[in-house]
Amino acid sequence: MTKPAAQFVDPRDAGLRGLALSRPVFDAKAVERAEDALTALAESMEAWFDRDIDKLQSARLALEEAPDSASRLEAFLIVAHDLRGMGATYGYPLVSELAHSLCRLIEATPQPPPPPRMALIASHVDAIRAAARAGLKDASTPLGDALLAELRARVAKFATPES
16 A cells, blocks of 8 residues: 655645634633633642642652662653643742752763762752742742752752753
């Protein structure tokens, strides 16, 4: 069975060029429904954020039980990476930055992680949990700035500089 030949489509010739957008695409009621949906979603996002923080702590405890387990380290990295990407979406850009520092540390850590690195991993998780618990949303507060600066400085000793 042969595959059909690829077809070149010039976007200037295809599409909805004749579509008139002179009137609003969405009416006021549609915008209102969208705003209501976002408000409802915001309440769920708090629960999702708390659940992700709990998953990070659980993954940390599992890693501490078996630091030589590649699967546990990978599971921990996945949760840390998720928080790195979602922290700002949850309204906590500081958590994203702390999780970014944690991911850099893990990626620069030999396997199994030696005890000093495990302690630094634990410090990152504790800082993320503290930021969430205290409502430290960004590094503009003295405590948030100090947490982030100290952890980044310690990670810089192990990780390669970011490009």
